[in-house]
Amino acid sequence: MSNSTPDVAIIGAGLGGLALALSLHAHNIPCTLYETRPAPSADASKQISYFTPNGDGGYLALAPNALRVLDRLGAYEGVRDGGFNYDEIHMQSARSMKLIGTVRSHAEGKEGYRSVRVGRGLVRRILLDKAEERGVKIVFGAKLVDLKETKDGVDLQFGDETLVTATLVVGADGMHSKVRDAVEPGATPRYSGQTGVGGPVSTKQLGELKDGLHMPCMLLGRGNSFAFMPCTNDGGTVSVFATMQIPDRSREEWATFMHDKVTLKKLLTDRHSEGTEWPPAVVKACREIDENQISAWPTYRLPPLGKYTSGGGRVVIIGDAAHGIPPHAGQGAGMAFEDAATLADKIAAGRDGGLEPLLAEWQGHRMERIKRVIDLTAQSGAARRASPTVFHQVIKEWLMAAYLWWNDGASGMDWLYGYDTKAL
Known part of the structure; x- marks a missing residue:
């Protein structure tokens, strides 16, 4: 690669792509974001729809490691003030409502970041605003259809037949990435067997039934898990969702399923009705979800x-394009933010030459860390899977209680939450 500041093309203006663009901007490295979706309209730009099936809705958890990156980008305060701040998640038995244990979601002795549950659309809006303020170039409605790497750069072709050549291309284009084929041809995501279904309810709708919930909390049932996660700063709105085992479908069938609000509402209320294993708070929550705001997300x-x-060495992938992690440990966005911040630092360090070994170093470090996060996510996902019998469910609850007690709720998580991208 030539000894000149690279011209970086970022494919995808989601959370990871925007974080990378802002991180590069901090190093005075020019970049352009190319986003398939159209630009938000002037009237709708400040309006956040949290539960939409278009990939920009729903809620997400941001742990301290993710918030540390957002803080450096100047986006932390808006996210903190727009979501629910918490230090731990409580695990409860759906059978008895008794507390099984507590999972801490902060690093001991660090800056004091608390985890935040917040609307994905709000986080993206904040990052888009920061990009606009700083003059980051974003091309909307740009669907990548072809990519060819040459010895001098990368040639990109978009759906409107626009041709672009960049020194370096970074794919931040999500789970079903187009850029990934230039790095690992044929690598495709696989359905995990679990799908989340839920929506927002207010604490007023839950009434006195909320008093038995240690929110934010996850109730473990024999058939599935059910979560109550406050998601507004005052805690008045709660994201409730079930993680259920649902058969796989084709992408077209999933799209139909995710848009069928009537079926989604019926699925929730049928599985969590009176006379089942679920306590009244869950039954009430499923009934009260506004059908128009219900959503489903296969993982x-x-x-x-x-x-x-x-x-x-001219094409790099980050975030879900590189390591598509299910949401069970709340680290999908966090890993994308870490990828972005660390990659920008390496690109800046190699701007005068020698970028290839720096990218190799970055890759090795990120792959090692991602493996640990994937292992953690698998453990969390297993706890949400159905148990064949009540006996098996009781044993699972006992084992989880013992594990959380032994680790004092923290589960030795400083390696995750205390991570500093500047340490690489």
Whole structure:
């Protein structure tokens, strides 16, 4: 690669792509974001729809490691003030409502970041605003259809036949990435077997039934898990969702399923009705969800890739494009933010030459860390899976209680929450 500041093309203006663009801007490295979706309209730009099936809705958890990156981008305060701040999640038995244990969601002795449950659309809006303020170039309605790596750069072709050549291309284009084919051809995500279904309710709608809930909390049932996660700063709105085992479908069938609000509402109320294992708070929550705001999100996992950079060293993938992690440990966005911040630092360090070994170093470090996060996510996902009998469910609750007690709720998580991207 030539000894000049690279011109970076970022494919995808989601959370990871925006974080990378802002991180590069801090290093005075020019970049352009290319986003398939159209630009938000002037009237709708400040309006956040949290539960929409278009990939920009729903809620997400941001742990201290993610918030540390957002703080450096100047986006932390808006996210903190727009979501619910918490230090721990309580695990409860759906059978008895008794507390099984507590999972801490902060790092001991660090800056004091608390985890935040917040609307994904709000986080993206804040990052888009920061990008606009700083003059980051974003091309909306730009669907990538072809990518060719040469010895001098990367040629990109978009759906409107626009041709672009960049020194370096970063794919931040999500689980079903187009850019990934230039790094690991044929690598495709696989359905995990679990789908989340839920929506927002107010604490007023729950009434006195909320008093038995240690929110934010997850209730473990024999058939599935059910979560109550406050998601507004005052805690008045609660994101409630079930994680259920649902058969796989084609992408077209999933799209139909996710848009069928009547079926989604019936699925929730039928599985969590009176006379089932679920307590009144869950039954009430499922009844009270506004049908128009209900949403479903099948979770996918990407088989571990052998690399995140292409053979020629001019194409890199980050976030879900590189390691598609299910949401069970609340680290999907966090890993994308870490990828972005650390990659920007390496690109800046190699702007005067020698970028290839720096990318190799970045890749090795990120792959090692991602493996630990994937292992953690698998453990969390297993706790949400159905148990064949009540006996098996009781044993699972006992084992979880013992594990959380032994680790004092923290589960030795400083390696995750205390991570500092500047340490690489």
